[in-house]
Amino acid sequence: METTRFALVDCNSFYVSCERVFRPELNGRPVVVLSNNDGCVIARSNEAKALDIKMGTPYFQMKELAKQERVEVFSSNYELYGDMSRRVANTLAQFTPNLEIYSIDECFMDLSHLKPEEVAEYGKQIKKTVERWTGIPVSVGVACTKTLAKVANRLAKKRVGADGVLVLESKQETEEALRQTEVGDVWGIGRQHARRLQQLDVHTAWDLQKLPEGWVKKHMAVTGLRTLLELRGKPCQELEIEAPARKNICTSRSFGRPLTQLTDIEEALSTHTVRCATKLRKQGSCASSLTVFLMTNRFAVTEHNFCNSRTKQLASPTSNELELLRHAISLLRVMFRAGKRYVKVGIILNDLVPASEVQLDLFSHQNDEKQTKLMHTLDTLRQRFGHHSLKYAVQGAIDESNRHKEEQQKAPWMLRKDHISSCYTTAVEELLVIRK
DNA sequence: TCTGGGGTCCTAGGACCC
DNA sequence: TCTGGGGTCCTAGGACCC
Numbered sequence: 500m501e502t503t504r505f506a507l508v509d510c511n512s513f514y515v516s517c518e519r520v521f522r523p524e525l526n527g528r529p530v531v532v533l534s535n536n537d538g539c540v541i542a543r544s545n546e547a548k549a550l551d552i553k554m555g556t557p558y559f560q561m562k563e564l565a566k567q568e569r570v571e572v573f574s575s576n577y578e579l580y581g582d583m584s585r586r587v588a589n590t591l592a593q594f595t596p597n598l599e600i601y602s603i604d605e606c607f608m609d610l611s612h613l614k615p616e617e618v619a620e621y622g623k624q625i626k627k628t629v630e631r632w633t634g635i636p637v638s639v640g641v642a643c644t645k646t647l648a649k650v651a652n653r654l655a656k657k658r659v660g661a662d663g664v665l666v667l668e669s670k671q672e673t674e675e676a677l678r679q680t681e682v683g684d685v686w687g688i689g690r691q692h693a694r695r696l697q698q699l700d701v702h703t704a705w706d707l708q709k710l711p712e713g714w715v716k717k718h719m720a721v722t723g724l725r726t727l728l729e730l731r732g733k734p735c736q737e738l739e740i741e742a743p744a745r746k747n748i749c750t751s752r753s754f755g756r757p758l759t760q761l762t763d764i765e766e767a768l769s770t771h772t773v774r775c776a777t778k779l780r781k782q783g784s785c786a787s788s789l790t791v792f793l794m795t796n797r798f799a800v801t802e803h804n805f806c807n808s809r810t811k812q813l814a815s816p817t818s819n820e821l822e823l824l825r826h827a828i829s830l831l832r833v834m835f836r837a838g839k840r841y842v843k844v845g846i847i848l849n850d851l852v853p854a855s856e857v858q859l860d861l862f863s864h865q866n867d868e869k870q871t872k873l874m875h876t877l878d879t880l881r882q883r884f885g886h887h888s889l890k891y892a893v894q895g896a897i898d899e900s901n902r903h904k905e906e907q908q909k910a911p912w913m914l915r916k917d918h919i920s921s922c923y924t925t926a927v928e929e930l931l932v933i934r935k
Numbered sequence: 936t937c938t939g940g941g942g943t944c945c946t947a948g949g950a951c952c953c
Numbered sequence: 954t955c956t957g958g959g960g961t962c963c964t965a966g967g968a969c970c971c
């Protein structure tokens with residue numbers, strides 16, 4: 500029987516690295532990237548980590564420090580990061596087609612076919628090639644299960660002399676790695692389980708791996724048991740080359756500032772709904788129900804906290820955004836209460852089914868086919884001319900297409916993006932600037 | 936003034952059925 | 954007063970991931 504071998508390739512401080520590719524003078528300097536609405540820190544360069552800036556720190560709490568230490572601050576630019584992510588994945592695909600795109604900055608690769616003595620050199624080649632072709636620095640961890648590959652990857656980043664590549668082949672190498680890994684840093688062990696395990700004197704991945712299966716199953720469910728077995732070297736999770744179809748699709752955003760007017764919230768919700776429906780059709784699915792949720796500020800002590808949601812079951816599954824829009828707006832109107840300051844609205848499309856399997860409702864519109872063609876046309880035009888090229892009146896007159904727009908020219912629900920970089924790789928005008 | 940967004944899986948417990 | 958047993962389905966909530 501062939502033993503399995505997985506590599507985990509993880510981009511170092513991915514969002515920061517994307518910004519640095521086009522601003523190389525920022526290498527060696529502290530850089531952070533903020534979440535949507537410039538809320539919290541979600542990516543940090545090593546120099547920023549050295550300043551003790553923690554993941555998830557609200558930006559307003561570190562503004563002063565950023566100024567003092569000349570930290571370069573970016574709003575998140577997902578168009579850029581998504582494009583860079585595709586470049587990294589395409590590069591990795593040159594090494595093996597057995598590739599799982601696990602997240603925007605991580606890929607698992609199947610390296611079972613290699614001889615043990617070839618693995619380390621192969622890992623170095625992967626790292627070098629990605630950096631040369633995309634400009635993004637990566638770390639590579641290799642082991643016989645996904646969970647152990649994660650462990651290896653963490654240490655590849657941390658260990659001096661590892662140089663960003665670590666292979667766990669022998670029992671001794673694996674044991675040493677597990678002893679050096681805190682239990683809370685194991686993939687699948689979150690805050691709750693980590694705290695509980697610490698209380699039981701289980702501090703490292705090595706301690707965790709020694710626990711009895713029965714206890715782990717009882718207290719950490721089968722997902723915990725899988726983690727345990729994978730730490731022991733028994734693979735429980737395969738490579739997922741084809742991304743499985745999503746079961747829910749959600750689009751939501753905080754507003755640029757708290758809102759009190761229904762019409763403003765309707766503009767935001769209808770824009771989210773169109774986005775969400777576009778994602779739905781891209782996956783080739785129809786939604787059987789939709790949920791709209793509306794939130795007041797969960798941090799405000801003075802306001803009566805309010806998070807409400809309403810769900811609508813549809814007569815038959817649909818991907819028609821006109822229909823989804825109608826239902827979303829009517830759910831919002833039922834929920835809305837005057838006099839509250841709202842901070843966020845969102846839509847979730849649930850119980851998705853493949854469009855090809857949707858039962859035709861004999862009593863519904865005769866013009867279903869016409870509607871399908873209309874949606875297809877909308878998708879094509881938006882893809883070609885940008886998402887803002889075709890809108891409904893309810894979405895409001897102002898759009899986000901000019902990303903550097905002054906605050907007062909934006910609709911009140913639109914995100915703050917005070918530190919946005921250019922879409923170097925995808926925006927036509929940017930490409931022209933680069934060519935000049 | 937200022938605290939992200941988008942997912943998955945699992946389990947317990949209630950409702951309901953025979 | 955006593956008040957079976959086993960199965961399924963659904964949902965809310967918890968925990969986790971990046």
